[in-house]
Structures are given as structure tokens and as C-alpha cells.
Amino acid sequence: MRHIFLKLWGGGLLLLCLMTWVPSPVLAQSDDLPAVCADATAVTPEECGALVALYNATDGVQWANNENWLNFADGVTPCQWYGVQCADNHVAGLALAQNGLSGRLPRALGRLDFLTRLDLSGNRLGPGIASGACLLGDTLIQADFGYNRLEPGSAGLRNCLTSMDPDWRATQTIAPRGLTLDNFAANAVSLSWTPIPYVGDGGVYQVSYSTSFNGDYIVHGTTADRSVAGYLLDDLEPGMSYFIRVRSVTPGHAEHSETLMSDPAWTIGVTRGTERILLAAVISADNNLSAYAPAILRRMRTGTALNPNVTVVVLADQRGQGDTRLLRMEGGQVTELDALAQVWGSDELDMADPDVLAWFLRYAREIVPAERTMVSLIGHGVGPTPDLAWLPPAPPDEPLPPPVDGIPPLPRGLEATPADVTDGSYLSTLDLAAALRAATDDGAAPFDILFFDQCFQGNLDVLYEVREAATLFIASPNYAWLVAPYAQYISQLAPAAENETIAATIINRYEANLNDSHPNAIFWARSQDIEQVAAAAGALGDALRAALGDGQAELVTRAVQNGRFVDTTQCGRGEFVLGPPDELIGAGSLAANLRQAFGEGDAYGVSAAAAQLLAGLSNLDSESRSGSPYLAPEQTWSYNDRITILAPLGRNLPGSVVWRASLYRDAAEQPAVWSPDPGQNVLVQGSFAFVQDYGWDEFINAWYGELEPTVGNWCHYTPPSIVLEAEGELMAFSGEVTPERDILLTWDAPEEVDPAAYYLYGRVPLGVDLELLATLPATAADTLLADPFPGQYDLHIVAVDENGNPLAQSGDIGIAVEWVMDLHLPLIAR
Structure with missing residues (x-):
């Protein structure tokens, strides 16, 4: 392990990458009135707009009676629309009972300032309503919201409905609350919930299940009535994951002629199997990911409550001293283990130390005998990175190098390392591989699944380096948004499922938690798949070297220009561009383009070798998503490839640009230049196994010729990710700098939902883009930075x-x- 000791340096930044799941921008509802209401008669334009909004929000086209609605022909006014009652040129009443209204009551409803009577009973409204509806309470004399599906998300909204219609809750067909799993058997799971207030009119709970979230759900049965608080879901298969839904159902009756069904309450459960599965997780968050660690741990604990077959052992570290934790989780319970003090004599471990990683993985296996083991490495990923040592080692008082333009790599002055800020440590690809070899007895006892929950690790050099550590790998070749839905992941670790099925479900759950403002790619590959791809890539390198020797460089350049790149180097400049000068290209797109450029049966064997590479890549199962990332909406990311490989870029580029290529050779040691400060040398130690075993490096070296070995900059950035519905409520939020130069932030709690916590995100000086700064309690209304x-x-x-x-x-x-400069005046003695 090599240590990079960091000091504050205002000009530089080593960017940390593992994208955490970032908010899509909320679409605030517009207060603009519909153009058709500008010249409304008999009511005000604002009231006309409220009626139009109600019609659109509640699927007015499907109403039982929508006579005259949205009709603005000569002589027709909103007062002539079905159910609208007017007085003194205002809307005074709405009588739309049992008329087929469905969906969410809009905010604009609050513009009906003179409404005194409102009857919306017997419809399919809900479950949510907008806060604007509460503005009606000042004028309403009579209101009826009964026999709907209303379940407002906040106590404030529920109270305001009660003030308008005191018994509204007694007749709402809503999902049961608190759906949990109580007991697990080999062929059954026991469910429990809190019954809803509406128990009459023949209502029941319907229980259904599926073996996949988006699959066909099978109705297992119904309860006798709605006073029942539980259900036995039986006739299941042992050791299987099940997605379970419970709905409230009310058959048609006098107050509501049609059958009414609630949205589902749902959970995931796993029946008991004959195997024990160990999840050994490492959360390396002693860096700018620190604020995410508590939430990830909570999700892991929740996951063990859903799956009786899984034990989680986790080593987690956050920013600061004395906060490394070793935990064991089973059945929703967490036990703090004391092995850190016994073995290391410390509660602050260096998460970039390969000895720490190897010890933890061995320890987890020792204390949890299991038939299968999955390892999850959560933190910053960097792709293929060299093992470095400073020449000579930097003393603690070494002066900082002078600032340079651009974003330098490995800055000693910024807390942005791949693993551990407190210890100032850096974990190279070779150190990672050494740790995994030590943990698996040199591959003799491989893990079943190794999940790189990190950016950029879906690279051929990285995966080939660690290929013997597991039988199956999950990795992202590009940015990996830190979704971390570990409750969902753990619920899929089913004893009856093959490793491939588990891996496919994990990448499916990962994708399902994102949207198109979070474009990405993720895949899984078996160890033998990686070896096949490596051999094919090596053969392709040999064929390209032969073609290059015969003057065919232009065909190679054309194939590269049309390839799919990732972004491992440019985010530091705020340029989230998937393309050169980044050096990592999708192996599949490169191979396909080379086949097209050289043509079938070329004399060098390029097309044939490329076909073999494509055949190997076809064994990798992947999912991807294209779109414009919220952090760079002007860009379109359409990387739909799988594994990445080092690309041949412009042949005249210097080593400071194609720095990965400048180091890409089979050498035990090679002195290199540190690009921000050419006077500072580093020693690159060792070379990648793929370089040693195959000839892709020989093609790359022949392509560029002599390059000065250089260590350049790389990206590890983690933008947070939050996917909000377009109708999401917009909260009031403000801030100021105090006289003490702190930042005081204040906000109003949302009116439509009751939050469990608040996440504070920010773009900060010397940062790259959005990051999670703090998690704040639900009771908070302000905080101080x-x-x-x-x-x-x-x-x-x-x-x-x-x-x-x-x-x-x-x-x-x-x-x-x-900036505030402190002035120190001299003391003058008289």
C-alpha cells in the first residue's frame, strides 16, 4: 500500500467517483392560468383555471357525466358545466358525487375562494391531495369526501380534511399500514398489518404475490373482512424471493356503485431455504461519502428483516477519527462486534490498506459459516489505477507544489482520495487485487459474487486483475449512481436462486431506482467470461499491431472516433463528456467499428478477432439507460456498452494527456512524472496482469511510440441521486451568512407529506458538483454550516x-x- 499525504491546496482536486443518486429537478406546478380562461365570463379567470385543473387532474374525459366541461363556445360559461353551481359571478358549489373522478385533487382547487358546498363523494380520488385543497376550509359550509381512496401524506392535510368533513376517514378504501413479515417458513410467510378505519360494506384485503417486481401477480386469497390484521401466505417454494402486495377492496354498494380498490401496500419476503448466505460489505466512506453511510446501514438492517437466510457483516468507516465500525446483522437486529479492538487495537482503520480489507473478508467468513458469500465494495471507484510511491517519500513539512492550471491528479492538498481521507491513503488496482488474493487463498476459495458498487470498475484491466476472487462480478463501466437499495438487494439473495439470477435481479433493481436523468450502464460477468474477453482482446491487439505495421492507422482512428467512451478524467473540469481525451472505450463498440472499418476477411485478421471479442462480450448480461444527466443537461449520455478497454487516441498526444497509455507496459518499476508538478517524480510499481498475459499493451505502445511515463488526473465523483415525481411539492428554503461567517439555512416543512428526515445537498467550493452534505432530523427547521x-x-x-x-x-x-484577511499589526515599544 502506498500513502499519499494530503494538505490543503486551493488549486487542485482529485475527483471522487461513485455517483450517488441525484435529484432530478423538481417541476414546480405552474400558476399560469389556461389561455382559454383569460376571457371567462360568469366566474373569475382564476376560478375558471381551477375548474380546468380539476378536470385535467381527475381524468375528466372518463367522468360519468362531463357535459359542457371545457366548452367555451358562445353563450356557454363554466356555470353551465355539469355539477358547477354559481352565485354572484363566482363558483359557489361543486356537486360531482359518484361521477368517476380519479387521481389527485390539484393545488389549483384552492383558487375557488367563494366555494361553500363541495360534494366529491363516491369517486376514485386519492390517495394523495395537494395542499391547495386546504385553502377551501375558510369558505366551505358543507363538504363530503366520503367513499374515495384518500390518504393524504401529512398530518396537516389529514387534519384539514377533518375540519371540512369530520367523518371522511371512516369510508376511505386505502391500503393497510405497517405491512410486515412476522414469520418465515420453508413454504410460507406470515404477514401482519394495521387494519384501516373503513371496515364496513363487505370490504376485504386482497393478497397477491409474484417472483419478480414487474411480473404477473397471482392473487393468493382474501381476508374474511377488513378487521383482520394478518394473513398466512402459503404454498410457496423454499428459499425463494417473493414480491407481496396487499390491497383493500370494497365491492359496489349504495354509496359507490363500482368495486373500489386501493393502491397496494407491498413488501418483499424470502422463504427459508437450506443454505446460509453471507453478505460481506465494505463501506469506504472516510471521504465525501461519509453522510451516506448511516442510510446504507439502515437499508442493510431492513434487508435482513426480509430474508431469514442472510447474515450481513459490514465494515464501515466515516469521516473523522474513531468511527470505524464492525457490525453483524441478522433478522433486522444489529450487533456491534469488538474484533477491531482485539485485532487492530484501534477504532480507526485505514480503509485503503489492503491488509485491512483482506482481514475483514477472512474474518466475515470465519464468524459466519455460509454456503455462499457475496462481497459488496461500496465507495469511490477509479478504474485501472497504478500503484504509486513518491520519490523520495514526502516528509510531513514538504512544501506544496506550485498551483497549475486545470485539475491536477493526486493533489496532496484535498480530501479527495479513492478510499480514506483520515489516513491519507490510496488503494490502487494492484493493492485491491492483492487484498482479494489474500482473502481467497489465491483464488482457491473464491467468493460467489463480487459487487463493485463503485464507478468505472467495469474495466478489463480491473476485472482481469481480480478475476480469480469470485465466480461472478457485477460492475459499472461508467458512472455508478449511489442508489444503494440494499434492502431490495438483500431480499434477492435467495438460496434457491442461481448466482446469475441474483446478479441479474440486482442490476434490474439498480436500474429500476433511476430515471433518464441518471443515464448509466451496469453488467455482470462470470470469471470465465472475463478470461474469454481478455484472450479475445489480446488477439485483437495482435491483429491491430500487424495492421498498424502495414500503414492502416486511419482505419483504427475511424473506429475509435465512432466508439462509446466513458468519463474517468474530465469531471474535474466540470465537463461531464463521454469521449476523448478520456482513454477508456467500450470494447464492444470498438470491436463492432473495427469490423466495419476493416471488412470481413481482412488480411490482418482484425475483423475475425473483433468478432471473437464480440462473441465473448455477448456472455455478459447488462442493462443500460440513455439520457441527459441532471448535472450536465446539455449532454446526452448513451453509453450502452459493457466492459471498457484502453483506447488508442490521437497518435501525437503527449503522455500528460494519454497518461494511462504512457504507463501501460510490462515493467516491475518505472519512474514517472507527476503532471501538475513535473519536478515531482513518482515511482510506478508493478503492472496489470492483463498487460503481462496478453498483447493489448504492445499494440498501444506501437500506436503511440515513446511516451514519457506520466501520472495524470482521474475522476472519482459522486453526485447524489433523487428521483422525484413531477408533482413533487416545492419547499420554501432560504439561507444567509451570519456575522460569525457561518451559513444559516432555514426551511418550511412540506405540507403534503410527513418526512422522516431531510437531506442537505450542495455544490461547494473546490467540489465538482452536487454532493450530500448532511442528514438532518425530521424535527429540524434550520441548520448551521x-x-x-x-x-x-x-x-x-x-x-x-x-x-x-x-x-x-x-x-x-x-x-x-x-475571503477575510486577518491583519496583524506590529507591536511598537516606546
Whole structure:
């Protein structure tokens, strides 16, 4: 292990990558009135707009009676629309009972300032309503919301409905609350819940299940009535994962002629199997990921409550001293283990030390005998990175190198290392492989699944280096958004499922938690698949070297220009561009383009070798998503390839640009230049196994010729990810710099939901883009960022539920903290 000791340096940044799941911008509802209401008669334009909004929000086209609605022909006014009652040129009543209204009551309903009577009973409204509906309470004399599906998300909204219609809750067909799994058997799981208030009119709970989230759900049965608080879901298969839904169902009756069904309450459960599965997880968050660690641990604990077959052992470290934790989780219970003090004599371990990683993985296996083991490495990923040592080693008082333009790599002055800031440590690809070899007895006892929950590790050099550590690998070749839905992941670790099935479900759950503002790619590959791809890539390198020797460089250049690149180097400049000068290209797109460029049966064997590479890649199962990332909406990311490989870029580029290529050779040691400070040398130690075993490096070296060995910059960035519905509530949020130069932030709690916590996100000085700054309790309405670093802060706050899912968020606010110079006047003695 090599240590990079860091000091504060205002000009440089080593960017940390593992994208955490970031908010799509909330679409605030517009207050603009429909154009058709500008010249409305008999009512005000605002009231006309409220009626139009009600019609659109509740699927007015499907109403039982929508006579005259949205009809603005000569002589027709909103007062002539079915159910609208007017008085004194205002809307005074709405009588739309049993008329087929469905969906969410809109905010604009609050514009009906003179409404005194409102009857919306016997419809399919709900479960949510907008806070604007509560504005009606000032004028309403009579209201009826009975026999719907209403279940407002906040106590404030529920109270306001009660003030308008005191018994509304007694007749709502809603999902049961608190759905949990009580007992697990080999062929059954026991469910329990809190019954809903509405128990009459023949209502029941319907229980259904599926073996996949989006699959066909089978109705298992119904309860006798709605006073029942549980159900035995039996006739299941042992050791299988099941997605379970419970709905409330009310058959047609006098107050509501049609059968009414609630949205489902759902959970995941796993029947008992004959195998024990160990999840050994490493959370390397002694860096700018620190704020995410508690939420990830909570999700892991929740996952063990859903799966009786899994034990989780986790080593987690956060920012600061004395916070390394070793935990065991089973059945939703957490036990703090004392092995850190016994073995290491410390509660602050260096998460970049390969000895620590190897010890933890061996220890987890020792204390949890299991038939199968999955390892999850959560933290910053960097792709293929060299093992480095400074020449000579830097003493603690070494002066900082002079600032340079651009973003330097490995800056000693910024807390942005791949693993551990407190210890100032860096974990190279070779160190990672050494740790995994030690943990698996040199591959003799491989793990079943190794999940790189990190960016950029879906690279051929990385995966070939660790290929013997597991039988199956999950990795992302590009940015990996830190979704971390570990409750969902753990619920899929089913004893009856093959490793391939588990891996496919994990990448499916990962994708399902994102949207198109979080474009990405993720795949799984078996160890033998990686070896096949490596052999094919090596053969392709040999064929390309032969073609290059015969003057065919232009065909190679054309294939590269049309390839799919990732972004491992450019995010430091705020340029989230998938393309050169990044050096990692999708192996599949490169191979396909080379086949097209050289043609079938070329004299060098390029097309044939490329076909073999494509055949090997076809064994890798993947999912991808294209779109415009929220952090660079002007860009379109369409990387749909799988594994990456080092690309041949412009042949005249210097080593400072194609620095990975400048080091890409089979050498035990090679001195290299540190690009921000050419006077500072480093020693690159060792070479990648793929370089040693195959000839892709020989093609790359022949392509560029002599390059000065250089260590350049790389990206590890983690933007947070939050996917909000377009109707998400917009929270009031403000901030100011106090006289003490702290940042004071205040916000109003959302009106439509009751959050379990708040996440504070921000773009901060010397940062790259959005990151999670703090998790705040639900009772908080303000927070203080003490002693902030001078510069520009762009901040916003998100309300989340108990699982970290976003409920509402604010817009961005910008706050500038100015530099203040301390003046020291001389003391003059008289």
C-alpha cells in the first residue's frame, strides 16, 4: 500500500467517483392560468383555471357525466358545466358525487375562494391531495369526501380534511399500514398489518404475490373482512424471493356503485431455504461519502428483516477519527462486534490498506459459516489505477507544489482520495487485487459474487486483475449512481436462486431506482467470461499491431472516433463528456467499428478477432439507460456498452494527456512524472496482469511510440441521486451568512407529506458538483454550516421517507462566503 499525504491546496482536486443518486429537478406546478380562461365570463379567470385543473387532474374525459366541461363556445360559461353551481359571478358549489373522478385533487382547487358546498363523494380520488385543497376550509359550509381512496401524506392535510368533513376517514378504501413479515417458513410467510378505519360494506384485503417486481401477480386469497390484521401466505417454494402486495377492496354498494380498490401496500419476503448466505460489505466512506453511510446501514438492517437466510457483516468507516465500525446483522437486529479492538487495537482503520480489507473478508467468513458469500465494495471507484510511491517519500513539512492550471491528479492538498481521507491513503488496482488474493487463498476459495458498487470498475484491466476472487462480478463501466437499495438487494439473495439470477435481479433493481436523468450502464460477468474477453482482446491487439505495421492507422482512428467512451478524467473540469481525451472505450463498440472499418476477411485478421471479442462480450448480461444527466443537461449520455478497454487516441498526444497509455507496459518499476508538478517524480510499481498475459499493451505502445511515463488526473465523483415525481411539492428554503461567517439555512416543512428526515445537498467550493452534505432530523427547521470554506455554495434540501426515498424538495439557493484577511499589526515599544 502506498500513502499519499494530503494538505490543503486551493488549486487542485482529485475527483471522487461513485455517483450517488441525484435529484432530478423538481417541476414546480405552474400558476399560469389556461389561455382559454383569460376571457371567462360568469366566474373569475382564476376560478375558471381551477375548474380546468380539476378536470385535467381527475381524468375528466372518463367522468360519468362531463357535459359542457371545457366548452367555451358562445353563450356557454363554466356555470353551465355539469355539477358547477354559481352565485354572484363566482363558483359557489361543486356537486360531482359518484361521477368517476380519479387521481389527485390539484393545488389549483384552492383558487375557488367563494366555494361553500363541495360534494366529491363516491369517486376514485386519492390517495394523495395537494395542499391547495386546504385553502377551501375558510369558505366551505358543507363538504363530503366520503367513499374515495384518500390518504393524504401529512398530518396537516389529514387534519384539514377533518375540519371540512369530520367523518371522511371512516369510508376511505386505502391500503393497510405497517405491512410486515412476522414469520418465515420453508413454504410460507406470515404477514401482519394495521387494519384501516373503513371496515364496513363487505370490504376485504386482497393478497397477491409474484417472483419478480414487474411480473404477473397471482392473487393468493382474501381476508374474511377488513378487521383482520394478518394473513398466512402459503404454498410457496423454499428459499425463494417473493414480491407481496396487499390491497383493500370494497365491492359496489349504495354509496359507490363500482368495486373500489386501493393502491397496494407491498413488501418483499424470502422463504427459508437450506443454505446460509453471507453478505460481506465494505463501506469506504472516510471521504465525501461519509453522510451516506448511516442510510446504507439502515437499508442493510431492513434487508435482513426480509430474508431469514442472510447474515450481513459490514465494515464501515466515516469521516473523522474513531468511527470505524464492525457490525453483524441478522433478522433486522444489529450487533456491534469488538474484533477491531482485539485485532487492530484501534477504532480507526485505514480503509485503503489492503491488509485491512483482506482481514475483514477472512474474518466475515470465519464468524459466519455460509454456503455462499457475496462481497459488496461500496465507495469511490477509479478504474485501472497504478500503484504509486513518491520519490523520495514526502516528509510531513514538504512544501506544496506550485498551483497549475486545470485539475491536477493526486493533489496532496484535498480530501479527495479513492478510499480514506483520515489516513491519507490510496488503494490502487494492484493493492485491491492483492487484498482479494489474500482473502481467497489465491483464488482457491473464491467468493460467489463480487459487487463493485463503485464507478468505472467495469474495466478489463480491473476485472482481469481480480478475476480469480469470485465466480461472478457485477460492475459499472461508467458512472455508478449511489442508489444503494440494499434492502431490495438483500431480499434477492435467495438460496434457491442461481448466482446469475441474483446478479441479474440486482442490476434490474439498480436500474429500476433511476430515471433518464441518471443515464448509466451496469453488467455482470462470470470469471470465465472475463478470461474469454481478455484472450479475445489480446488477439485483437495482435491483429491491430500487424495492421498498424502495414500503414492502416486511419482505419483504427475511424473506429475509435465512432466508439462509446466513458468519463474517468474530465469531471474535474466540470465537463461531464463521454469521449476523448478520456482513454477508456467500450470494447464492444470498438470491436463492432473495427469490423466495419476493416471488412470481413481482412488480411490482418482484425475483423475475425473483433468478432471473437464480440462473441465473448455477448456472455455478459447488462442493462443500460440513455439520457441527459441532471448535472450536465446539455449532454446526452448513451453509453450502452459493457466492459471498457484502453483506447488508442490521437497518435501525437503527449503522455500528460494519454497518461494511462504512457504507463501501460510490462515493467516491475518505472519512474514517472507527476503532471501538475513535473519536478515531482513518482515511482510506478508493478503492472496489470492483463498487460503481462496478453498483447493489448504492445499494440498501444506501437500506436503511440515513446511516451514519457506520466501520472495524470482521474475522476472519482459522486453526485447524489433523487428521483422525484413531477408533482413533487416545492419547499420554501432560504439561507444567509451570519456575522460569525457561518451559513444559516432555514426551511418550511412540506405540507403534503410527513418526512422522516431531510437531506442537505450542495455544490461547494473546490467540489465538482452536487454532493450530500448532511442528514438532518425530521424535527429540524434550520441548520448551521459552521466555518465554511470561502467561495460559492449552491444548496438545496430534500425531504425523505424512512427508506431515504424523496418526498419533496426545495429549489437551489446560492450563497457566497467571502475571503477575510486577518491583519496583524506590529507591536511598537516606546
